[in-house]
Structures are given as structure tokens and as C-alpha cells.
Amino acid sequence: MKKISFILLATAILLGGCSSNTVRKIEGEKYKSDTVLYQNSTIEFLKDNKFAGNAGINNYFxxxxxxxxxxxxxxxxxxxxxxxxxxxxxxxxxxxxxLGTVDAYKIDGNYLHFYSKGIEVLKFIKE
Structure with missing residues (x-):
């Protein structure tokens, strides 16, 4: 019984750590659009689940x-x-x-992909 409890506790700790790794992958990173249409746009992921960037002319957050x-x-x-x-x-x-339609993302090397309903809508490259 103690062995099973230990295994369950260890699994919970490991799985809990996985989600925080995702946050670290994105927090503190700055990307520039790799999409021709939005070539001057940027996005940066800040602390406390904030982001900011430039949409070409104006800054946004x-x-x-x-x-x-x-x-x-x-x-x-x-x-x-x-x-x-x-x-x-x-x-x-x-x-x-x-940006408001994005529901999923993927980090692939230096690239950040944003998806909406399974379709890639934006692509960025790490600065």
C-alpha cells in the first residue's frame, strides 16, 4: 500500500511539473511574425500571464x-x-x-505557431 501511495504521489508531482514547463517555454520569450501578411508584428510573453507586442503601427497588450x-x-x-x-x-x-481567435499553440524549435480551430492562423520566429 505504501508503495502504491508513493508511486501516485511521485506521478502527481511529475505531472504537475509538466504544465509549469509549458509556461516557462513561453514566458519571457519574444517573437516576430513569420507570416508575410503581418511581417512587422511582434509578441512578447511577460510575467503574470501578460503579453505585449507591436501590431505594425500600434503597440498592444x-x-x-x-x-x-x-x-x-x-x-x-x-x-x-x-x-x-x-x-x-x-x-x-x-x-x-x-489573436482573439487563437485557441492552441505549438513551439517547434525557434517557431511559435498559433492555431484557431485546428488551422494555423499565425506563425512567429523567436527574436
């Missing part, structure tokens, strides 16, 4: 939540209000909207 090893929810809560060319402003709005 928000909160993120990791649900397990691959699920993520991004909530953009604000951005600066600088003006720019209409086409670039429209791309920026689309980029911010796309």
Missing part, C-alpha cells in the same frame, strides 16, 4: 491563459491609438482580431 500543454487563450485588452495608412490599419485590426 493583454492577458493569456494556458489551459494545458497546447491550449492558450489570448485577450487583447488595449492598444495605442496612432494613425497610419488605411491598408496597414486594416491589417492591424485583422491581426488583433486573429
Amino acid at each position: 493583454g492577458n493569456y491563459k494556458l489551459n494545458n500543454d497546447s491550449n492558450i487563450k489570448l485577450e487583447v485588452v488595449g492598444n495605442t491609438l496612432m494613425a497610419g495608412p488605411e491598408a496597414e490599419m486594416n491589417l492591424e485590426k485583422e491581426y488583433i482580431k486573429t
